[in-house]
Every structure is written in C-alpha cells, then in structure tokens.
Amino acid sequence: MAKASYKVPASINRSFLDHEITLSKGGWAAKPSPIKQLLFFGGCGLALLWITTSTFISSASPAFVILFLIWGLAAIVYFGGMTKTRQLRVRTLPALLAYVPAKARHVYVRRNSNPSDFYSIVGIDSIDPDGRIHFPDGSEGQVYLIVGSASYLLFDADRIEILDRVDSFWRKVDTSCEWVIITTKEPQRIHHQVANLEKRNHALAIRDPDLVELQNEQYDILTQHVGGKFTSIHQYLLLKGKSADALRRAHTILQAEVEGTALMIKEAAVLDRIDAESMLRVFYRGRNDFSSGTATLN
Template identity: 55%
Template structure:
C-alpha cells in the first residue's frame, strides 16, 4: 500500500544543533526550537549587551541606544528564523552578499565574451557524442527523455499501483547517484509527422500540382505552427554519478524498470549530444 502522508525526511547531515527543544516554564509553552536557533539568540543577546555597554554606542544618548537595541533585535529575529528546509536565514547571508554586485547578477553569453561566468553556472566540461556529460567536479551524467503514466484521471487502484512501483524503484537506486528531473514547456515534436510527409512525397507517383501543394501546406503547418507555437510539457531525467561504473549500474536499473513495467516510466529514450544541448538550452538560454 502506498503512503497516505508524505513529508520531507530528516537530512543525513543532521547534527546535535538540529535537535529541537521545547522551552516551557511558569505555565508558558513555546514552540519547539532547534538548538542552533537558541544558541544564535543567546550569542546575539550577549553581543548586543557588549555593544551597548562597552563600545562607543554606550556614550550615545539613551534614544540612540534604544534604537540600536530595537534594530538589533529585529535583525536577530529575521536572521534567526527557521525555514521549511530546516535552515536558518542567517546561512543565506553569504549568498546574498555574493549576489548583490551587479557583475554577479549579469552574465554575458556572447561568443566574444569571457565564458568564465557562464561556465561557473553550468559546470559542464564537455558532452560526448553519445550524450555522456562530464561535469567540472569530476562526476558524469546521462540525459534521458522520459514519459510517465501519472494523470489526474487515474482510478484509485491504478494510482496505488503507480505509487507502489515508484516507491520500489527509489528503494533500488544507489546513494552514489543523483537523479535530476527537469520539466520544461517546449514546442511539440513533429519530426515523425514530417518524416511521414516525406515518405508520402516520395511515394507520390502522379505529378499532380494540387497534391504537391497540399503536402507543402501540411509541411508548413507542422513546421511553422505546430512545431513552433503549440507547446507541451516535456520531462527529462539526468542521472549524475560519481564515476562511470555507478552511472552504468544506474542506467541498468532504469532500463530494467522501463522494460519490466510501464507504471512509472511509459516511454524513455537516451539523449545524444545534440539532444542534451537542446535540453540544456531550454534552461540556460533566454527567449
């Protein structure tokens, strides 16, 4: 039976500072707070006491000292908040400071520009002809175009079978591999329809201009309208592994899952270099 309730599991990096303590006393009950949040408040309070009594702030007027105390407490309350991802906002301050300069928020991607900024964002060294992605951190990846079987119109029994199959699949994956799922909205793929038109064009033995004009009109509709204006949802899967052996085993598990059942993956195909580039272009290239 599939789970009825899903939640974010506890991180493997959880330490003693992430344990939550319930503070209470005198009939007053507070919401459980992590140890690191409590220590952050204690350290901030001690720092505030030192600043207001032992620095130049102590020589200021009382209203300036009160203003410093109020601003300090508001800042502490904001930076000491615990997010839904179990992280303090204080941990995001270095990333904020690195994002503030305009040079860090604007990356030039012209051919004549320095590619260092874009390389730091993408982190890919090369893509082989067979679609093997070599990342800058020494890991390897392989991209796939996948089609699932989930839908809002499923019956309850089918939904349970799909959830059970998905749960069993994730139990088989190795911790040395990372599964990156990308959902994009792209124009519909019409290469099969265009190939069918080409076969009909070749098989056309009667030199009828009206039939030729009809084929040209259908080709124009497929390429100029359906293949460019009509967009649909596409899903990609990138398996990123520490080494080639782990990537090969992950590919075997994915292949076995797709061949043994269509509950989780109805259809899948491995991407070559050109297709991987087109997949990444949807994410990194502007309109």
C-alpha cells in the same frame, strides 16, 4: 499505502547540536527547538547586552539605545529562525552577501569578455555523439526524453499506486548520481508524422500533380505550423553521475523501472548529441540569445 502528506526527512548528518528539546509544556516555549538555536539565541543575546552596556552605544541617548535593542532583538529572532531543512537562517547569510554585488548577478558574454564566468555557469566540457555529457568536475551525464503517468483524470486507486511506486523508487536510487527533472514548453515533436508522410510519398505509385501538391501542403502544415507554432510540455531527465560507473548504475535503475512498470515513467528515450544540444540550448541561449551582451542570473 500512499501517505496523505510528505515532509522533508531529517538529515543523516546530524550532530549533538541538532537534538531538539522542549523548554516548557505550554506557551511559545512548548515548541521543540534544536540546541544550536538555543545557543545562538543565548550567545547573540549576551553579545547584544555587552554591546549595549560596554561600547559607545551605552553613551547614546535612551531613545537610540531602545531602538538599537529592538533592531538587535529583531535581527536575532530572524536569523535564529529555522529553514524548512531545519538549518539556522543565519547560515544563508554568506550566500546572500555574495549575491548582493551587481557583478555577482551579471555575467558578461561579449566576444572580448573573459569566458571564465560564463563557463562556470554552462559547466559542460563536451557532448559525445551518443549524447554523453562531460562536466568540468569530472562527472558525466545523459539526457533522456521521458513520459510520465501523471494526469488530472486519475482514479484514486491509480493515484495511490503511482505514489507508492514513486516512493519505493526513490528509496533505491544511489546518491552518487543526481536525477534532475527538466520541464520545458517547446514546439510539438513531429518526427513520426513527417516520417510517415515521407513513407507515403515513396509508396505513391502514380505521381499525380494534385496528390503531390496535397502531400506538400500536409508537409508544410506539419513543419511550419504544428511543429513551429504549437507548443506542448516536454519533460527531460538528466542523470549526472560522479563517475562513469555511477552513471551506468543509474541508467540500469532507470531502465529496470521503465521495463518493469509504467506507473512512474512510461517511456524514456536517450537523446543523442544533436537532440541534447537542442534541449540545452533553451537554457543557455537566454531570452534574447545574449544579444545584449550580458547574462542575468535570476
């Protein structure tokens, strides 16, 4: 039975400091708090008290000391708060400090620039003709064009069945492979329509000029308008395994899911190198194809 709501599950990598205790049965202290949060509040409170009474702050004016205490308490409460993944907010401080400098948020991609920074973002060594992606850390990946079953017109029974299937699917996925869902808005795919038009053209027994002109007009409409100006939502699945064996196991799970039921994934097509590069180019070329000479990390 599908759940009415979902939450982030507790991590398996839990220590003694992650155990939660309740200080009282009522008031603000009735909410369970992990031991690491209580230790953080206690240690920072003692440090703030020592700074206020034993450093140059103690010789300042009373108004300045009061303002310093208010600022210190506010900082302790903020950085001692918990994130959605039940981690102290202070643990995000090193990443924030590393992101503050402008050079950490801008990567130069001019021809005479050092390519190391840009390569650290792209992170792809090569793509085989069959679409197998090789990453610099030794992992391998494969991109699939997928079609799901989600819709606003689903009946409640179908929605529950899909949620149950998705829940059971993620329970059997191996953690040695990353499953990345990529959603893009691209021109509509017209491969099947163009192929059918070519088949009709070859089967045309009488090469009447009017019929040939009509087919050329249909071809122009498909390639120039439908496949060029009209966009639709496409979804891709990137499997990134730590090794070739991990990627093979993930592919087996995906194949079994597609062949077994259409509740989660109705279709999945492997992309070759040309199609994979076309999909990845949407992310790596930037908004202006790097014409300005810099790539901005948002």
